[in-house]
Amino acid sequence: MLSVSGIRTAALALVDRDGLEGLSMRRLAQELDVQAASLYSHYRTKEDLLADIANETMAEVDVSGFDTGDWRRGLTVWARSYRAALAAHPNLVPVIAAGPGRREAALRRADAVHGGLVAAGWPARHATMIGASTKYLVVGAAMNSFARGFDADVQVYRDRYPNLSQAHRLSEHAAEIDNDSFELALSAFLDGLDQTFAGLNPR
Amino acid sequence: MLSVSGIRTAALALVDRDGLEGLSMRRLAQELDVQAASLYSHYRTKEDLLADIANETMAEVDVSGFDTGDWRRGLTVWARSYRAALAAHPNLVPVIAAGPGRREAALRRADAVHGGLVAAGWPARHATMIGASTKYLVVGAAMNSFARGFDADVQVYRDRYPNLSQAHRLSEHAAEIDNDSFELALSAFLDGLDQTFAGLNPR
DNA sequence: TCAAAAACCGAACACCGTTAGGTAAACGTA
DNA sequence: TACGTTTACCTAACGGTGTTCGGTTTTTGA
Structure with missing residues (x-):
């Protein structure tokens, strides 16, 4: 199952690997074996997600x-x-x-x-x-x-x-x-x- | 008719007014009473356009x-x-x-x-x-x-x-x-x- | 055990940058 | 002036984006 911290970690890894442009909700979801819409159960928006990993x-x-x-x-x-x-x-x-x-x-x-x-x-x-x-x-x-x-x-x-x-x-x-x-x-x-x-x- | 400098000026004005996210090729074209595709006769890409106004x-x-x-x-x-x-x-x-x-x-x-x-x-x-x-x-x-x-x-x-x-x-x-x-x-x-x-x- | 809550999915919306191919206008030359 | 050629512009579309809706599945807690 997804978790906020799991998404955060995967997103940060994706940004580190493929750059900022490399991070899209669909690609991130794929990395987590999930559909893009599912991410929105844990983060209200992509900006929120970015702010969170920035925070970390x-x-x-x-x-x-x-x-x-x-x-x-x-x-x-x-x-x-x-x-x-x-x-x-x-x-x-x-x-x-x-x-x-x-x-x-x-x-x-x-x-x-x-x-x-x-x-x-x-x-x-x-x-x-x-x-x-x-x-x-x-x-x-x-x-x-x-x-x-x-x-x-x-x-x-x-x-x-x-x-x-x-x-x-x-x-x-x-x-x-x-x-x-x-x-x-x-x-x-x-x-x-x-x-x-x-x-x-x-x- | 369009001109490189006309596009540049309109793009810069748009960025100043609506921020970076406010600049899209379609909106810029609209500002110039033209279709988006027409801009590509004068700039190879949006990045080129941005580099140009940055340059200016x-x-x-x-x-x-x-x-x-x-x-x-x-x-x-x-x-x-x-x-x-x-x-x-x-x-x-x-x-x-x-x-x-x-x-x-x-x-x-x-x-x-x-x-x-x-x-x-x-x-x-x-x-x-x-x-x-x-x-x-x-x-x-x-x-x-x-x-x-x-x-x-x-x-x-x-x-x-x-x-x-x-x-x-x-x-x-x-x-x-x-x-x-x-x-x-x-x-x-x-x-x-x-x-x-x-x-x-x-x- | 079973209702309630949460997570996930499929499909769609509106937008994006960009391209292909066609039409109209502007140009240079005879 | 006439004509061929180049250039500017348009329509339509492609594949991608963030996000939302409604329904299904899974997990939770009493």
Whole structure:
């Protein structure tokens, strides 16, 4: 018999394997040896199903780093685990990024981040903005790896765009570049925040 | 009679008005007093059409700030104009973010950014990562405004999540918060890069 | 054991992107 | 101006999509 969690698992597997376009209610049903209409006994709509698997994917995100009162550590742990969760299911990134953060768990995490920053000495408004900024970084980085921008045939721009002809852009190294870029962005961002923080809490 | 630019304009208007899902070949054709099949005399596919309007939207992006050799200014001008271009057509952001950067103009811009950074004294590998990082920030910020995360009914979390109960989250101020967050992220990131740069080019 | 509830199915609806083939209009050339 | 050719457009259809309706089957719980 079908179960919500069984459908969820199969749907996530299908998205991971065949991409977002690869997930249709009929194909998912087929995977479960069932007719498409049966799925609607468990999910009201396809969007609901997508929101659910997006939700599950986000469960790995870790906001415990704020517990010690070290905001820099809290942000780092949060951002890295956030990015890791997205990278684990790249085909799902657009759904997660587009989905409204209305879900219970998402609100709880947002609250924890905000609270952690305020507890560490940031003004509330800054806490809001820092939370948003960090999310920008994570989501932007994940979208980029989803897009797989510069692909196979480097020949196209090898000669025409001299500045891009470095090995750096070769897609074999794309994952490494992505990771290093993210770490650079995160640490530069945090370094900049350090200065701001020092300016706000002099002495 | 139909024309490529006429179709492009009508499609963009339709996306702006009704969102991405609102654009179908049949509806677009109706808007132009024509049958859907006629559109295929001018565009090989719907994806081509989307890529084209995405392309047009990105034409506003300005990489001229690198001309003076001031990398910080170059990045700032680039990032702001990039973000502005995306914000002008929020419904199109997923398309632009997902679309591979295979288009001529996109490559030219990427080359200009990379070249500008290298000319200003950054090592090639850093230039690559900084370009990517900046893009993360811009795309992440744009995706966020596309998603319109925390919406209307604040009541839901008003009492339950004390840290989020600030006026900051009210959706009337969402655009302002978005903008301030982006500017904070950008300047913190650039401040952090300043330190890195000083470490690389001592004295 | 048996009624009530839940799960599943077959068929259909309205929509989608796209194509094949035919007709009408616009064009270039003699 | 006349005519052949190319191009633009249309009608109709194909295979796919998400979703709903009504009926049948299975599971549940008293």
